[in-house]
Amino acid sequence: MNKGKKRTILMMLCCLIAASCLYETMFRSEMEAANESQKVKKANHEVTIASEMSALPGGMGMIAENEHLQLFIDKKTTEVSVREKRNGQVWSTNPIDHAKDTIATAINKTNLASQLIISYFNDKGHESFMNNEEESIKKNQFEIALVDNGVKITYEIGSSEKGLSSIPKAVGKERFEERILNKIADEAVRNKLRTRFFYNEEKQQYERKKMQDYVVKDVVAVLESIGYTAEDAQEDNQMVESGDQAENVAPRFTIPLIYQLEGENLIARIATDEVMDSDAFPLHTMQLLPFFGAADHEAEGYMFVPDGSGALIYLNNNNHAARAYEVPLYGIDQTPLQNSKTEVQYTQVSRFPVFGMKQENHAMFAIIEQGDAQATITADTSGKLNSYNRVGATFKMKDMEPVVFRTGSVTKQVPKYSEMYDSGLQIRYAFLEDSSADYTGMANYYRDYLIKHYGLTRQKSGGDTPFVLELIGSIPVRKNFLGIPYPSTEAVTTYSQAIEILESLQQRDISQIQLKYSGWFNKGVQHRLPSSIKLDSILGGKKMFEKLLNYAEENNIEVYPDVAFQRVYENGKGFQASKDATRFLNRKSAKSFDDDIVTTNPSDMLYYLLSPRKLTGVVDKFLKNYESFDADGVSLRDLGEDLNSDVTSHETVNRQEAIGIIGENLQKIKEETGKIMLSGGNAYTLPYAKTIVNAPLTSSEFNIADEDVPFYSMVLHGYVDYAGTPINLGRDQDQRTALLKTLETGSNVFYQWFYAQPTMIRDTKLNNLYSPHYGDWFEEAVHLYNESNAILRDVQDQTIKGHRKLADEVFETTFEQGKKIIVNYNKSAVTVDDISIEAQGYRVIGGGL
Structure with missing residues (x-):
């Protein structure tokens, strides 16, 4: 290349560099000007929207950034x-x-x-x-x-016009003169404002006169100019007696x-x-x-x-x-x-x-x-x-x-x-x-x-999966004496009969049993306030109850005597509805119903709602009495699922505050009893639960929804034991479907039984518990548990790392170490990815079987 051409190229490069520098200088100047125009004032504070070089399309500018994210705002729309x-x-x-x-x-x-x-x-x-x-x-x-x-x-949402709510109905004489009149420099304005109020000599206060809308605007403007706000007006109204002129204000938030x-x-x-x-x-x-x-x-x-x-x-x-x-x-x-x-x-x-x-x-x-x-x-x-x-x-x-x-x-x-x-x-x-x-x-x-915020911990590996069993002790009944009806209780599973059922299960090689025992004290399932504990004598007395606990301990059976703290079934015996129940806004004591576990409709089991304000006192008294029993666990019927406020005017507790109260008491109960079985399992109760029953294994099947997923199970598996509703109380009582659901969700087998014949509950408030006699379900329960346990026992301490729908009513669950379970809910066989699954059957891939 000759020297002339080199010189020409060099000059061109210099021109390009100079032009580039000039453009960059001009661009920076334009951006600085743009940034200057994008300042939003709030009082004496200025907010600067970041350079458009960091902006998104549509006029958004960056206002915050960290290692992972950038935050942008449109200062005109606040998007x-x-x-x-x-x-x-x-x-x-x-x-x-x-x-x-x-x-x-x-x-x-x-x-x-x-x-x-x-x-x-x-x-x-x-x-x-x-x-x-x-x-x-x-x-x-x-x-x-x-x-x-x-x-x-x-955001100020609503009417931009500030009306009578910004003008006090009445102000004490001294405050009116010092806080308002003396702050107005213009004497004419001051005198004009004084004419808008009537001085009540008897009450020593200035009272607002009736005003036309245009007068209201003028007065509000004067008050705002001296820093007098609607909050000041509200405070003054509360300090003195005021008139009754209507506050024709528009909504503003x-x-x-x-x-x-x-x-x-x-x-x-x-x-x-x-x-x-x-x-x-x-x-x-x-x-x-x-x-x-x-x-x-x-x-x-x-x-x-x-x-x-x-x-x-x-x-x-x-x-x-x-x-x-x-x-x-x-x-x-x-x-x-x-x-x-x-x-x-x-x-x-x-x-x-x-x-x-x-x-x-x-x-x-x-x-x-x-x-x-x-x-x-x-x-x-x-x-x-x-x-x-x-x-x-x-x-x-x-x-x-x-x-x-x-x-x-x-x-x-x-x-x-x-x-x-x-x-x-x-x-x-x-x-x-x-x-x-x-x-x-x-x-x-x-x-x-x-795990990070609630401290969930891994389950220990090894052993069989739990067989979760609820036994009902005594139930409320109506009896007659000389034609006069009176309330009483009837035993449907005594303490000795409970031992008999446990022995029968163990004889069939079911050793990992978690027993929830309901209706064991204070007059049965619908027990009185648990601030005191009196064993139901018709079940066998204290010695027999202690024998049950000792038998369980000797055979590594976890026993969870059930107690309801928030549902109070009887007014009296330590509970006064007028003082202890939460209240409706109309001041009446709040009542509710237990839901029928099958239909989900309200049952006949009416109860009062204990106020969250009273929960701690009741729990403390219960724990003090519970110490006398050698129980290493407790079942909490309602603390895992009921969450109510109390709108008592002088001691209001909202639901969020109730969560805190429940959490404090769950922590205390766990420290005192060792193990807790919860029903329902709301998120805030998880740190305290050893086992959850009545956990959700299905959705409500809303018309808008397209598919159920076992999200609840996927979160908890390997950390908390859980089971759905009792299998024998299912809507269709289909044991095969129940087995498939257990395998898909990794949940435990759960039955609710009592020893007596079903005729015992006829014409009682528990007549919704159909087919609960243990003899009617024993063989099926043993078979279902053994089949489920054989598949799930080696993964019970593992997380569920994957779940997907393979075909209509065919789902695959993958556990942490690779074991897969494919379930087919269809009543006909299917083949998916060259894998055949029989009707209402399952296939296990990896991990044996």
């Missing part, structure tokens, strides 16, 4: 997105193209752009709805502020929403102690991020909901006639009268505070960490109200029920409200990819979470 650094996947609070939705109209359109959807009551107790898009963002009634690793957005990055997770929470409503419009419910991670009408995957064992709702399943999924966590709160009268739509309780969304090779999994006791999981598919599939949580902030007042011949019904829930709302979002982006990955993640 937030989080990006996974490992793969670039973006999850957003709202569908990116929601404005183009062709189905949604009116409020459903603005709901798509909302991060909060709330409901509230009016003065008649009627419910209305608002969202923060229509009632806050469009009105520019929000403030943005940076917090550690995230952002806080405070203050709700702070906070997003923060924490490791690989996004945290979304509501600072509930800063939430504000008004007496005129009490806040009822709050949907938090109802469209986070929503999937459009072309997406493939499913939504996971924690209904019973767990269920999947396929994306875009075209099941438009099905009702949206809407189920409260931990069952209903039985205290609000409205709830107790509600027809329960679900047959299985949601015991884990989780939900999830799978889209192709990515998944979002959410754990409700605060406010779970107030939460209802909701989900719906596309094609109904909008074009999106969504799953999320709604939180109850206040309860309401009508209270009737009678004055002479006049009857008036007015709404009565509970206190505002203020114990925090928080959802943790985890993000999964590839082979972990399914319900198996979600189960693995939640198990690890429980």
